[in-house]
Amino acid sequence: MVDLHQEFENSRFYHQARIDRRSADALLGIAAGLTADNAINQQEAEFLIGWIEHHLAHLDDPVINLLYRRLADMLSDGVLDADESAELLDILRQFTGTPANNARPFNAPATLPLNNPAPMLDWPDRVYLFTGAMAYGPRKECEALVLERGGLIGASVSRKVNFLVVGSVGNDQWLHSSYGTKIKKAVEIREAGGGIAIVSEEHWQRAVFG
Incomplete structure (x- = not known):
């Protein structure tokens, strides 16, 4: 006998995964668009955090979670100051893999989880x-x-x-x-x-x- 409930659950999870992937792709495009003019203002930051909360809050993804937490910290006092704006611009470039001069389209993998700056690697007993x-x-x-x-x-x-x-x-x-x-x-x-x-x-x- 076909378990219709299980069939529904499997179908639902499959479609949810496809939706999550499309949302992640959309977030990548949004972030690339926000960095195109080499500046991030408060309205853009508030739009971005709201978009993540609406579309991807449930997603247990370390890259997106890092971006979200840093955004939330910056906006916790209700103001995105100049230093935070510059930091957010750098974070979004890391997220999209976009170089600082936007010389080429974003096609590199996100670097946000990597330590920045990268540490010196040593060997004995490490x-x-x-x-x-x-x-x-x-x-x-x-x-x-x-x-x-x-x-x-x-x-x-x-x-x-x-x-x-x-x-x-x-x-x-x-x-x-x-x-x-x-x-x-x-x-x-x-x-x-x-x-x-x-x-x-x-x-x-x-x-x-x-």
């Missing part, structure tokens, strides 16, 4: 963890490079991990909540004052190969 697909090669080969330099490999995201390295293959999926839980947990630990740093594979490769 714990590394990898997530996503690495352009360098299989994860075991990446881990071997860390071990050769005296570093350690973590088993899972925790306060014991010093560096979470995000693979550069397919990390545009950050905007669609399909990258698993490692980034989400790392962001939560970092926001709570933990010492974990989130870095790109590109930054890690520069530290490894010079």
